Amino acid sequence: xxxxxxxxxxxxxxxxxxxxxxxxxxxxxxxxxxxxxxxxxxxxxxxxxxxxxxxxxxxxxxxxxxxxxxxxxxxxxxxxxxxxxxxxxxxxxxxxxxxxxxxxxxxxxxxxxxxxxxxxxxxxxxxxxxxxxxxxxxxxxxxxxxxxxxxxxxxxxxxxxxxxxxxxxxxxxxxxxxxxxxxxxxxxxxxxxxx
Amino acid sequence: xxxxxxxxxxxxxxxxxxxxxxxxxxxxxxxxxxxxxxxxxxxxxxxxxxxxxxxxxxxxxxxxxxxxxxxxxxxxxxxxxxxxxxxxxxxxxxxxxxxxxxxxxxxxxxxxxxxxxxxxxxxxxxxxxxxxxxxxxxxxxxxxxxxxxxxxxxxxxxxxxxxxxxxxxxxxxxxxxxxxxxxxxxxxxxxxxxxxxxxxxxxxx
Numbered sequence: 001x002x003x004x005x006x007x008x009x010x011x012x013x014x015x016x017x018x019x020x021x022x023x024x025x026x027x028x029x030x031x032x033x034x035x036x037x038x039x040x041x042x043x044x045x046x047x048x049x050x051x052x053x054x055x056x057x058x059x060x061x062x063x064x065x066x067x068x069x070x071x072x073x074x075x076x077x078x079x080x081x082x083x084x085x086x087x088x089x090x091x092x093x094x095x096x097x098x099x100x101x102x103x104x105x106x107x108x109x110x111x112x113x114x115x116x117x118x119x120x121x122x123x124x125x126x127x128x129x130x131x132x133x134x135x136x137x138x139x140x141x142x143x144x145x146x147x148x149x150x151x152x153x154x155x156x157x158x159x160x161x162x163x164x165x166x167x168x169x170x171x172x173x174x175x176x177x178x179x180x181x182x183x184x185x186x187x188x189x190x191x192x193x194x195x
Numbered sequence: 196x197x198x199x200x201x202x203x204x205x206x207x208x209x210x211x212x213x214x215x216x217x218x219x220x221x222x223x224x225x226x227x228x229x230x231x232x233x234x235x236x237x238x239x240x241x242x243x244x245x246x247x248x249x250x251x252x253x254x255x256x257x258x259x260x261x262x263x264x265x266x267x268x269x270x271x272x273x274x275x276x277x278x279x280x281x282x283x284x285x286x287x288x289x290x291x292x293x294x295x296x297x298x299x300x301x302x303x304x305x306x307x308x309x310x311x312x313x314x315x316x317x318x319x320x321x322x323x324x325x326x327x328x329x330x331x332x333x334x335x336x337x338x339x340x341x342x343x344x345x346x347x348x349x350x351x352x353x354x355x356x357x358x359x360x361x362x363x364x365x366x367x368x369x370x371x372x373x374x375x376x377x378x379x380x381x382x383x384x385x386x387x388x389x390x391x392x393x394x395x396x397x398x399x400x
Contacts (some may be wrong), residue, residue, distance in 0.1 A: 020377050022231040026224065026310045074285075074304055075278045082271050111270065114227050114308040121301035167392035172385040179381030186376065 004135045007128075010192045011139030017115050018147035019182040024115035028148055028178070029171050033159075038152035041106040042145035046138070048088065048110050049119050052081050053137035056120045057130050077120045082111050115144055151177050205330050212334025214395065217342075225311035229343050230380040232302050236359045239347035241295045242302065243340035245284040247333075249306055250315065252280045254332035257320040264321075273316045274307065281306045311339060346383050350374045 017023050024045075031037050056077055064070050089107045092100040110116060119140050123133045154177050158164070164173050225246075232242045256276050257264075264272050285303045288296040296303065306312070315335055320328045348358060354375030356364035373379050 022377055022380060023227050023305070025227040025230060029226065071282065071286075074282050074307060075275055078274045078278050078307055079271065082274060111274075112308050112310060112313050114305045117308050118301055118305055121304045125301060165389070167389040168385070172388040172392070175381045175385035175388070179378040179385070182376075182381060183373070183378040186378070 004131060006192050007132055008135045008139040011136050012143040012146065013185065013188040014191055016143040016147060016185055017118065017140040018144050019178065019185045021118070023118045024113050024144055027109060027113050028151070029174050032148050032152040032155055032174055035149065035152045035156055038148045039145075041109070042141075042148055044106045044110060045113060045115065045144060046141035048081075048085060048107075049116050049141040049144075050134065050137045051088070052077075052084050052116055053119050053123060053133050054130075055080050055084060057123060057128075057133045060124060061130075073124065077117060081116050081120075085111050115140065147178070147181065150181055154181075204327060208327055208330045209334040212331055213338050217338045217391070224314050225309045225339060226384065228302055228305065228309055229339070229346065230377075230384055232299060233343055233347040233350055233380060233383075234354065234375045235298070235351050236344065236347045237295060238298055239343045241288060241292060241299065242306075243336070243343050245281075245288070245303060245306055246309060246311065246339055247336035248284060249277060249280045249312060250332040250336045251329060253277055253312060253316060254320050254328040255325060257316050258323060258325040258328035261321045269317075269321070270313075273313060277312050277316075278307050311335060342387065346380075346387060349383050350379055354379060 011017070015021070018025070018028060027041060031041050059076060059080065060070075060073060064073055064076065085107055089100075092107075119137045122128075123136065128136060151174060155174060158173065158177070168176075228242055228246070232238045253273070253276055257273065260272075281304060284306065285296070288299070288303060315331065319331050323331070351358055352363060353371045354373075356362060356368045356370055371379070374383070
């Protein structure tokens with residue numbers, strides 16, 4: 001139980017998926033101009049990452065390993081991700097119209113968000129058990145949310161001052177903000193350790 | 196003569212991939228891997244090779260099948276095609292370059308979600324013939340590679356004092372450890388984007 005909590009904390013702070021592993025950067029750059037959009041996307045990501053990790057673990061350990069077909073796990077994982085995103089979209093459209101209006105537009109983008117696939121790949125590389133996978137997936141997604149919301153908030157304020165060199169506007173300044181936040185997150189290093 | 200070459204489809208495709216619509220600077224695609232594996236030059240070379248191979252192979256397959264792929268399932272088709280080639284890259288690296296494969300870890304698998312591949316497949320390969328698609332793939336691959344490798348050269352030089360493992364900096368050089376970690380990647384790439392955007396006089400999106 002303690003170890004599960006360690007994984008969770010580590011995934012948020014010391015091994016933050018956006019700021020330490022530099023994953024999920026495409027939506028990070030594209031969406032961190034506005035806090036509201038960033039939050040909406042992040043909530044959708046939390047949901048999809050936890051869901052797909054929970055589906056991919058049994059598929060990998062109960063189907064692919066017994067049949068000795070680990071070779072194709074990339075293809076299987078990506079199909080599971082694409083299919084579950086589609087499914088979530090359809091369910092939301094049918095039953096939760098309000099939710100759909102709030103973050104439905106972000107769902108198709110998630111298929112190509114590398115954090116989702118990365119969490120499943122880390123699960124295989126680090127040989128996590130099912131519960132560990134769940135905590136790691138949820139923690140990573142929360143960590144990603146923390147990073148994108150922080151960057152979006154700073155970016156919003158920064159644009160009010162509006163004194164950024166021309167070539168630095170847009171993507172480049174977001175990277176500088178993310179770099180400074182990543183620098184401050186280095187302060188968490190050593191707090192907890194995972195493999 | 197030069198003018199004639201300049202007006203051909205092929206030349207435009209190459210020029211777009213290398214400079215005007217450069218995947219990293221101008222469209223900010225595929226930067227996860229550009230940031231993450233650029234801490235050492237050999238990692239960057241392996242990654243660029245992998246992306247280049249997958250780009251060309253995907254370009255050939257998808258541009259050939261472009262009339263057969265139904266519109267509604269095209270994304271998943273692209274993904275399966277890309278994922279199959281990524282498996283080949285992964286197994287190749289595991290077999291011949293085990294140290295690099297270990298260092299790259301999950302990032303080889305993440306070539307699948309590299310937005311350059313999906314972006315090019317969606318924007319170019321589905322509308323153009325195989326010849327142009329392959330040219331586009333090569334141009335984008337080179338565009339991606341030269342950025343990745345130049346960022347890696349700066350980061351390895353400052354972070355470890357070496358290039359490809361050879362000592363370059365004098366013995367008294369203190370390593371800038373931050374360059375080999377995540378913040379260094381952000382700072383170097385942002386300076387790169389700034390420089391190229393200023394040089395190309397591009398208006399930011």
